[in-house]
Amino acid sequence: MHHPYLPVLLIIVLGGLFAGVFLLASSLIGPKKGTKSKLSPYECGLKPVGNARERLDVKFSLVAMLFILFDIETVFLFPWAVLYRDFIKSGLGLFMAIEMGIFLFILAVGLVYVWRKKALDWR
Incomplete structure (x- = not known):
């Protein structure tokens, strides 16, 4: 079968x-042994300056988490926008609009909270 x-x-x-x-x-x-130049980090053809394994500031990870949060918002918002016309035809338009409004309101409250805590301030 x-x-x-x-x-x-x-x-x-x-x-x-x-x-x-x-x-x-x-x-x-393939070759088994790397030379010093092959094992060094690549910096646009120039000699490397400093250590490549420096610690990053915590603010970079905070910005990355905020980016992921609002990227996930887009992942939820795009299919909803594509299917919204079908929701209207089936009589669920108002319900789905209110539901998405609540979702966006919660995200907006989170953005205001982050802004007031000065998490987006680089100084």
């Missing part, structure tokens, strides 16, 4: 096999 997802499974298995074979071949055939 032919299952409809058998070709997809076959492609996934073959892709994994190809990746495994090429990784194994590169580790067996």
Whole structure:
């Protein structure tokens, strides 16, 4: 019996096999020893200045977390906007608009909180 997802499974298995074979071949055939210049961090063709493993300020991670938060907002908002016309046709338009309004209000309150705590201030 032919299952409809058998070709997809076959492609996934073959892709994994190809990746495994090429990784194994590169580790067996490739060079084993790196020179000092090959192991140093690349800085646009210039000699590296300072240590590459410096600590970052905590504010960078805070900005990254805020970016992820508002990126997730976009992930939720885009499909809702695409399907909103269908919600209106089915009679759920007002309910879905109120629901998304509550979601955006909660995110706006979070943004105001972050702003008042001066988390976005770099000084």
